[in-house]
Amino acid sequence: xxxxxxxxxxxxxxxxxxxxxxxxxxxxxxxxxxxxxxxxxxxxxxxxxxxxxxxxxxxxxxxxxxxxxxxxxxxxxxxxxxxxxxxxxxxxxxxxxxxxxxxxxxxxxxxxxxxxxxxxxxxxxxxxxxxxxxxxxxxxxxxxxxxxxxxxxxxxxxxxxxxxxxxxxxxxxxxxxxxxxxxxxxxxxxxxxxxxxxxxxxxxxxxxxxxxxxxxxxxxxxxxxxxxxxxxxxxxxxxxxxxxxxxxxxxxxxx
Amino acid sequence: xxxxxxxxxxxxxxxxxxxxxxxxxxxxxxxxxxxxxxxxxxxxxxxxxxxxxxxxxxxxxxxxxxxxxxxxxxxxxxxxxxxxxxxxxxxxxxxxxxxxxxxxxxxxxxxxxxxxxxxxxxxxxxxxxxxxxxxxxxxxxxxxxxxxxxxxxxxxxxxxxxxxxxxxxxxxxxxxxxxxxxxxxxxxxxxxxxxxxxxxxxxxxxxxxxxxxxxxxxxxxxxxxxxxxxxxxxxxxxxxxxxxxxxxxxxxxxxxxxxxxxxxxxxxxxxxxx
Numbered sequence: 016x017x018x019x020x021x022x023x024x025x026x027x028x029x030x031x032x033x034x035x036x037x038x039x040x041x042x043x044x045x046x047x048x049x050x051x052x053x054x055x056x057x058x059x060x061x062x063x064x065x066x067x068x069x070x071x072x073x074x075x076x077x078x079x080x081x082x083x084x085x086x087x088x089x090x091x092x093x094x095x096x097x098x099x100x101x102x103x104x105x106x107x108x109x110x111x112x113x114x115x116x117x118x119x120x121x122x123x124x125x126x127x128x129x130x131x132x133x134x135x136x137x138x139x140x141x142x143x144x145x146x147x148x149x150x151x152x153x154x155x156x157x158x159x160x161x162x163x164x165x166x167x168x169x170x171x172x173x174x175x176x177x178x179x180x181x182x183x184x185x186x187x188x189x190x191x192x193x194x195x196x197x198x199x200x201x202x203x204x205x206x207x208x209x210x211x212x213x214x215x216x217x218x219x220x221x222x223x224x225x226x227x228x229x230x231x232x233x234x235x236x237x238x239x240x241x242x243x244x245x246x247x248x249x250x251x252x253x254x255x256x257x258x259x260x261x262x263x264x265x266x267x268x269x270x
Numbered sequence: 271x272x273x274x275x276x277x278x279x280x281x282x283x284x285x286x287x288x289x290x291x292x293x294x295x296x297x298x299x300x301x302x303x304x305x306x307x308x309x310x311x312x313x314x315x316x317x318x319x320x321x322x323x324x325x326x327x328x329x330x331x332x333x334x335x336x337x338x339x340x341x342x343x344x345x346x347x348x349x350x351x352x353x354x355x356x357x358x359x360x361x362x363x364x365x366x367x368x369x370x371x372x373x374x375x376x377x378x379x380x381x382x383x384x385x386x387x388x389x390x391x392x393x394x395x396x397x398x399x400x401x402x403x404x405x406x407x408x409x410x411x412x413x414x415x416x417x418x419x420x421x422x423x424x425x426x427x428x429x430x431x432x433x434x435x436x437x438x439x440x441x442x443x444x445x446x447x448x449x450x451x452x453x454x455x456x457x458x459x460x461x462x463x464x465x466x467x468x469x470x471x472x473x474x475x476x477x478x479x480x481x482x483x484x485x486x487x488x489x490x491x492x493x494x495x496x497x498x499x500x501x502x503x504x505x506x507x508x509x510x511x512x513x514x515x516x517x518x519x520x521x522x523x524x525x526x527x528x529x530x531x532x533x534x535x536x537x538x539x540x541x542x543x544x
Contacts, residue, residue, distance in 0.1 A: 068448050091448035097441055101463040101541045110459055111449040138541040158449065 017044040017162055017194055019067055021076040024059070035219040036062045037074075042213065042222065046081075046161075047192040051205035054215030055258045060198040061094075061166050063220065067196065068164050080162055087113070090155035090193070092168040096147035098139040098154075105135045108154045122157050129153050129183060145176035152180065156187045163188075165197040169204070178235065181208060185232065202256060203236035206244055216258040223258060328510045336514040345499075346518060353488065353495040354522065356412070357481050360419035364476060367420065368427025369469060375428065376435020392425035397483050401490055410491045419483050426479070427472045434468030463538075470535050477531070481523055 019042040025033045036059040044050045052060050065071045067078050068091050078085055098107045105122060112118035126135055129149055139147055148168060155163055169177040185208065188195055199205050205212045206228055214224040226248065230240050248255060312330055319329045340346035375382040375389075401418040408414035438461060446456040488497025496519050503511035 070444055070448055087450045089448065089450075091445070093441070093445070095441070097445045099442060099445075099460060099463070101538075102459065106459075110446075110455065111451060113452075140541060140543045154449075164448075 016046060016081055017042075017067075017196070018079050019043070019063075019076070020078075021063065021066055021074060024062055024066065024071070024074040024076065026062075026073075037066075038219040038221065040221050042067075042196075044194050044196060044211075046194055049188060049195045049197065049208060049210045051209035051212045052196065052198045052215060053200065053202055053205050053212055053256070054220060055217050055256065056200060058215045058217050058258055059220035060200075060215060063215075064091075064164050064166050064196065064198055067162075085162070088158065088161040090158055090160035090163040092151055092155045092163070092165045094167050094170055096139070096144075096151040098147055098150055100138060100140050103136045103138055104131060104142075104150050107139065107150060108157045111154055111158055118157075122153075125153050125157055126150075145172055145180070148172065148176075148180055149183070152183060152187070156191060156193075159191055160193055163193045163195045165195065167199055168197075170199075182233070184208070189232075200256075201236075202248070203241060203245055206230070206241045207234045207236040207238075214255055214258065220258075224252065224255065326507075326509050328513065332510050333513045333517065336510045337518060340511075340514055346515065349494060349496050349499050349515075350519065350522065353481075353484060353497065353519070356415060356419070356484050356488075356495065357477075360416045360423070360484065361473075361476060361480050363416065364420040364423035364427055364480065365469075365473060368424040368472065369431045369465075371424070372428040372431025373435045373465070376432045376438070382432070389425055389428060392421070393429070395422075397422045397486065401483075401487050405491045412492070415484075415487045415492060418487055419480055422483050423476055423480055427476060430468050430472040430475070431465060434465040437468075438464045466538050470531070470538075473531060474527075477523065477527065481519070 019040070021037045021040040023035070023039075024037040026036055027033055040063065042050075042052075042063070052063065054060050062071065062074075066074045066076050067085075068089055069078070069085060070091075080086070080088075098104075099110065102110060104126065105119070108122040108126060109119055112122060123132075123135060126132060129152070131146070131149060131153065134142060134146065139150065142150070151168070155165075169180050172180070181204070187193075197205070197208060202212075209228050212226045212228060213222045214226070215221065216223045228244070230244065234241055252259070315330050319327045337346070371385070375385055397418075400421045404414040404418035404421070408417060442460055442464070443456075446460045451460065484495070485497035485500065488495035489501045490497075492498050496515050499515055500512055503509075503515070
């Protein structure tokens with residue numbers, strides 16, 4: 016069980032003025048749940064993810080995983096692949112593994128399973144954007160994380176590449192039963208992936224609506240079922256993607 | 271620092287093998303050009319010596335035979351060894367201390383502001399002043415010599431490495447942080463590789479500066495080494511001796527650069543797309 020409570024997160028702009036990015040935001044996720052955060056740009060989605068991942072020391076927030084403070088078992092996938100360009104594909108994955116000897120064998124196995132066996136010893140700079148994301152995905156799952164945080168990881172990829180990565184993500188998630196918090200601005204992507212979607216308001220961001228998604232898997236963003244749910248949500252709340260919900264359903268949070 | 275090459279497909283991976291094939295003729299031509307350059311240098315020297323007809327401009331042949339006799343008497347190898355040892359130690363001391371201070375200054379702005387004035391002072395003190403002061407304070411010994419050389423070099427290392435430390439990509443550091451990578455690994459595999467280009471720039475510039483200063487230090491206060499020998503030859507107006515020692519020493523430095531510094535740099539840079 017993941018429990019996040021952000022009391023307040025402020026940041027200073029270049030002029031030194033303070034802005035409120037997040038206030039009184041509570042987010043929970045059951046073990047193995049796939050939660051998507053959807054909201055307008057600038058609403059603090061990435062900020063929230065950084066807080067959960069422990070990358071933001073200034074925020075007034077508490078994050079607990081199974082009742083304990085978070086530990087080493089969090090994977091993080093960023094908007095860019097963020098691989099170390101001077102390390103090979105295999106070394107990049109091994110970098111985040113604590114044990115070296117047995118870790119290398121596991122990393123190799125995972126990379127081969129993800130069709131990266133041919134490029135184990137290649138440097139990331141020689142790989143396509145899609146392959147770099149695949150390595151980043153492998154790196155995230157290599158540590159067998161309890162919690163995986165993903166910040167629009169498939170943005171700026173062509174549709175088939177993104178679709179393939181989504182399939183891999185779902186397959187790995189179903190095998191490892193990791194809890195996933197996935198940030199996106201693309202509602203169709205969220206509908207294709209999530210067990211539950213949290214819609215965020217413009218800044219200071221808070222959750223305005225939670226929507227469970229019970230469509231059977233595998234789903235595709237362009238499938239009719241996803242399309243129908245998409246239309247239904249938007250006809251109920253036309254301004255949903257701008258972060259304004261007419262029917263707040265905050266009680267859904269604790270089901 | 272994250273290089274994206276969306277256009278490149280798996281073909282990019284194969285680019286490594288292609289490099290060796292098409293570039294086969296290039297080393298050969300490079301050797302030819304370098305040889306021609308060396309030959310013209312000797313030719314110009316010979317012509318100058320013929321035109322001058324003066325003992326202060328000896329023929330190349332005289333200088334080379336002098337190198338032979340100095341090597342045979344073991345005088346040149348002895349003094350060369352002493353000087354190279356001083357160069358190596360002061361180079362290592364200056365690089366380690368300079369890199370540590372540079373990284374710290376790039377990392378902590380408070381320290382940067384605190385030390386910035388000292389750095390400007392250090393950069394502008396003439397080498398001669400530090401050498402004289404070190405000899406006066408520490409005596410005419412090797413410690414004073416090495417300290418003097420290191421003090422001259424440290425500020426320039428600091429400036430270069432600090433630049434590198436400021437350019438470190440916070441997004442890559444975030445990755446290490448998010449995955450709780452151990453401090454040791456974070457430093458060696460994430461942080462340091464970002465500084466390597468700056469360390470090499472500092473090392474290159476350092477080597478050429480240090481061996482020049484070492485000679486001055488030797489000339490002023492040591493009784494061994496190339497600098498000391500040059501001073502002796504100067505007293506006797508022995509131009510052939512001066513040129514013989516200079517030529518050998520400069521070649522040794524060139525060889526070190528070509529056989530140690532450049533291959534190491536190439537190895538550490540092999541990930542960069544060409």
